[in-house]
Amino acid sequence: MKSIIKISIAAAFISLSVISCAKHETGEASTMEMSKAEMATTDSASVAASQQVEGKKFIKTANIDMEVKNVYDASVAIEKSLVKLGGFVTKSQMKAQTVSERTFNTSDTEATLVRKYQNENTMQVRVPTEFLGDFLNEINQNKLFLNARIINADDVTANIALAKLDAQRQQKNEENINQLKANKDKVELADDNYREANDQKVANINIADQLKYSTVDIYLKEPNVSVAQIPIANTQNYDNQFKSNFGFELKNALVEGFYMIQQIVVFLVSIWPILLIIAGLIYLNKKKFFLNRFSKEQKS
Template identity: 50%
Template sequence: MKTTHIRLTIATALLLGIYSCKKGEATASDYEMSTSADSAYVNVSDSVSSAATMSVKDKQFIKTADVNMEVKDVYDATISIEKSAQELGGFVTNSNLQSRVISEDTYNTSDEEAMLVKKYQTENTMQVRFPSSRLGELLTLINDKKLFLNSRIINAEDITSNIKYAELEGKRIKKTGENISELKTTKDKVKMSDENMSENNSQQLANLNVTDNLKYSTVDIYIKEPKLRIAEIAVINSKNIDNKYKFNFFYSAKNAFVEGYYLIQKLIVGLIMIWPILLICGLIFYFYRKNQSKNKIQQPNQENPAS
């Protein structure tokens, strides 16, 4: 039972408004007022799904839509949709227009000039919010911009029973608060009061969200151009510039002479650093040559002993 109660409480926090006196809590009539205020505007052509203009007595609907289509010019369509949403009392929450580059090549046209050719496709992902009672009107305006409709999804979620259940939960929270106030002041009472107030605050936040979603519909729009566009951009012939400065003989020869001079200096300094080794090698060589000379003198004397 405790688990069921927790699940019901979470569901309530997501779908309802708080029902409590002295704190401006909403009742079912509040939700009805939020969606019926602009009901006079609902007058849309038959080309729009009935879900967009859903209006049933004693029923409350949260309406959303998702449109994916191809248009002649993404930029012009974006400006038109944003303007239409504003005229209908709505606003754009996100607009991500970008050009996706398919290929990019550079063609040299002279020694100094070249042409950069880009093949790209423009697309935009938008999110628009506007009065739910005028969802059909906006979808009709968007439909007029299409070349090809890939998909259109319209949702009308009935939350009437959730609102009724929210009222009962609001009464329960109010009653719980009254019961807690009658208890003696203890640590447990403070903890229960804090938890009850936290649940109350969560429901007030949920109330604002649900009321807003009932009054304003959310439409996600993805538009793109069916064919690739080509951009020709004049640039400098970088390859010719690279060849022009790739190698300079006189500059390289001068640097080679200077580097050679520094190399000789480094060799001399290196020889100076190893002078003890050179001295030892020199002495060894000297005594070796001296010993060789003595051997040559003794050999002729050994060959002529009689003389």
């Protein structure tokens, strides 16, 4: 009897040990699965980029600001991913922001322009909304550092419902207008209603386009400063070739002096009547002076 009890106790102890080990292994497996799920969530795009809610319509936009190793290579990779997903580029403005530049003369005729710059690119793309999350993940592969990522999902369900109600109202207005007598007021009412209907159709087309394609603004920048060495002409020595030449300038001065004398003579000849009048006045003045002087001597 005692041996049976001992055997039962031992069996119970072994069973408890096995259950405990099984629970421990199950807990570790669950922890590993949760870690993998968290990593997948961290590496993937925000749920706002791929969420779908029954009965809801979202216009999705995104704004990405990140630093990449090479702006040109990253831009090409993004464009290839975009084309693969059925999207297109609406704007791409790549430019080099000059940090500093300096010219070093290397010979009498040659020099080198050393320019430090940073490349950057501002892009705006349209991607099918169903692939927005995939596209953002593709962009993420090119980053060195993500400065900012903003994803917006605007609920436009009510706007769409309101557009349908407006279309029904405009249809009803058209029916009511058709029942009016033909006059100037009827024409104006019909024209206003037709214009409003056209505006609503254009708004519906825009909303449909924004629902189908998401707009993504992307700003890429290189964190490091690049250096370019550009061969140029040595302008300093080149300009020195055309500086002052004493013999040439002396010759020009003599020629210009001769021309100046000619101009003075021509000017004096052109005003000979004035000179003649002045000479006559001087002559008369002197003659009067001498007559007065002679008369005073006679009196004395």
